[in-house]
Amino acid sequence: MQLELQLADESDDETKGARRPGTQRPGGRTARTRAAVRDAVLAGLTEHGYPGLTVEYVAEHSGVHKTTLYRRWGDVEGLVADALDLAGEDSWAPPDTGSLEGDLRALAREVVESFTDPAVAASGSALIAAGFQSQRAAEALRAYYTERFRRCGTVVERAIARGELPPPADTGSQAAAPAATMDSGALVRAVTAPLFLRLFITREPVDEALADQSAAAALAAARAGVFSTGGTAPGGPS
Amino acid sequence: MQLELQLADESDDETKGARRPGTQRPGGRTARTRAAVRDAVLAGLTEHGYPGLTVEYVAEHSGVHKTTLYRRWGDVEGLVADALDLAGEDSWAPPDTGSLEGDLRALAREVVESFTDPAVAASGSALIAAGFQSQRAAEALRAYYTERFRRCGTVVERAIARGELPPPADTGSQAAAPAATMDSGALVRAVTAPLFLRLFITREPVDEALADQSAAAALAAARAGVFSTGGTAPGGPS
Numbered sequence: 001m002q003l004e005l006q007l008a009d010e011s012d013d014e015t016k017g018a019r020r021p022g023t024q025r026p027g028g029r030t031a032r033t034r035a036a037v038r039d040a041v042l043a044g045l046t047e048h049g050y051p052g053l054t055v056e057y058v059a060e061h062s063g064v065h066k067t068t069l070y071r072r073w074g075d076v077e078g079l080v081a082d083a084l085d086l087a088g089e090d091s092w093a094p095p096d097t098g099s100l101e102g103d104l105r106a107l108a109r110e111v112v113e114s115f116t117d118p119a120v121a122a123s124g125s126a127l128i129a130a131g132f133q134s135q136r137a138a139e140a141l142r143a144y145y146t147e148r149f150r151r152c153g154t155v156v157e158r159a160i161a162r163g164e165l166p167p168p169a170d171t172g173s174q175a176a177a178p179a180a181t182m183d184s185g186a187l188v189r190a191v192t193a194p195l196f197l198r199l200f201i202t203r204e205p206v207d208e209a210l211a212d213q214s215a216a217a218a219l220a221a222a223r224a225g226v227f228s229t230g231g232t233a234p235g236g237p238s
Numbered sequence: 239m240q241l242e243l244q245l246a247d248e249s250d251d252e253t254k255g256a257r258r259p260g261t262q263r264p265g266g267r268t269a270r271t272r273a274a275v276r277d278a279v280l281a282g283l284t285e286h287g288y289p290g291l292t293v294e295y296v297a298e299h300s301g302v303h304k305t306t307l308y309r310r311w312g313d314v315e316g317l318v319a320d321a322l323d324l325a326g327e328d329s330w331a332p333p334d335t336g337s338l339e340g341d342l343r344a345l346a347r348e349v350v351e352s353f354t355d356p357a358v359a360a361s362g363s364a365l366i367a368a369g370f371q372s373q374r375a376a377e378a379l380r381a382y383y384t385e386r387f388r389r390c391g392t393v394v395e396r397a398i399a400r401g402e403l404p405p406p407a408d409t410g411s412q413a414a415a416p417a418a419t420m421d422s423g424a425l426v427r428a429v430t431a432p433l434f435l436r437l438f439i440t441r442e443p444v445d446e447a448l449a450d451q452s453a454a455a456a457l458a459a460a461r462a463g464v465f466s467t468g469g470t471a472p473g474g475p476s
Contacts, residue, residue: 049370049371051289051371125370126370128370128438128439129367129370129371131438131439131441132287132363132364132366132367132370132438133287133289133367138441139441141439141440141441142440142441142442145439145440145441145442146440146442149440186432186448186451186455189432189435189436189440190428190431190432190452190455192435193428193431193432193434193435194424194427194428194431196431196434196435196439197427197430197431197434197435198427200366200369200370200438200439201366201369201379201383201434201438202379202380202383202384202387202427203369203376203377203379203380203383204380204383204384213424213464213465214428216459216464217424217428217455217456217459217464217465218455218459220458220459220461220462220464221454221455221456221458221459223458223462224458224461224462226451226454226455226458227451227455
């Protein structure tokens with residue numbers, strides 16, 4: 001599972017985890033059912049998009065009875081929201097390349113790789129599309145990405161520990177822990193934002209060079225103090 | 239008309255333009271029909287979203303006969319694509335505040351203001367949503383934003399003329415026109431990308447402070463040379 005809704009491998013982990021002998025995994029059968037339903041939801045989204053997804057499709061492709069689906073998930077909105085919730089329960093961690101620049105580049109490249117891989121892109125794109133039509137999907141997307149970007153905070157913490165990011169200046173709190181005064185969420189969002197903009201708003205192509213440029217831009221902004229608490233634009237003519 | 243699909247005022251301009259006595263406006267009636275159809279498309283998108291938009295709705299709300307709609311626009315996809323094409327034919331120009339920082343802030347704030355205004359946000363959001371379900375809408379979105387961001391190039395040209403952006407270094411082409419070596423498209427996309435990300439992907443709130451931060455981040459990256467041709471990340475530990 002990655003930042004960009006690459007969901008394909010998750011059911012394998014889930015299923016293997018539930019079946020591994022000697023593993024204490026409460027609700028193994030429930031977890032398997034949930035993963036099977038999630039797989040069917042993603043298959044349906046890939047095939048028909050959110051507006052064409054039906055409970056009937058999910059029942060047919062998951063082997064779970066329609067009555068059970070309605071009882072446990074309510075409706076298509078509930079099914080899509082739970083697919084996102086389940087996606088957020090994985091063990092994904094941001095890249096750890098040894099440098100802030102490397103980590104940010106790797107993050108950006110993950111987005112490009114996922115959404116230029118047709119097998120992965122379709123369901124991820126359909127989940128993002130669902131946010132336009134379903135309030136519950138929108139809330140699940142927010143929760144998913146909030147958690148994803150929260151995990152990316154370690155990238156910034158490691159960079160500060162390595163001395164790659166300066167402590168914020170002129171805030172009168174230089175003695176405080178630097179990590180608390182860097183808006184790491186804004187930084188990691190800035191890394192991926194130009195890619196998501198082109199993929200889903202302006203519908204322009206993305207590639208590795210653009211990923212690297214996005215990472216470099218966010219890094220330059222971070223070094224200039226833009227994401228520091230109380231930070232402003234760097235000095236110069238304005 | 240603005241960067242962020244604020245379409246509401248466009249029909250007024252269109253209609254007034256067509257009706258003004260003495261104006262040589264070929265196809266005034268056609269232009270009025272087109273604008274009326276576009277208004278009905280936007281009303282339908284606002285009310286029902288793209289999946290719920292029908293030719294019947296557009297006929298009823300535009301006063302244009304269904305047969306005419308099918309003949310001239312083909313189907314719902316064609317109607318939505320033409321609404322976007324028409325939106326791109328306006329006279330919108332980027333802000334001119336006298337400084338690069340001011341212009342970038344104003345650009346970013348326009349996005350926040352439009353998409354936090356419920357009357358404007360609904361149709362703009364529905365047009366972006368249409369790009370997920372219609373290839374023709376996706377192409378029209380790409381054309382729309384390509385033209386919007388192209389116009390923003392003047393912001394960068396003015397900044398270079400004012401000496402607010404440095405000429406690119408170490409490219410061996412310092413004698414060339416600086417404007418040709420700055421990727422102004424990447425810069426202006428970087429300004430708005432963090433806002434579009436939160437509005438339509440991660441579904442997080444946006445506000446003026448975030449607009450200013452996005453503008454400051456893009457500006458810092460531009461000053462560091464990230465958007466210059468051949469530009470890389472600024473020096474420092476990596």
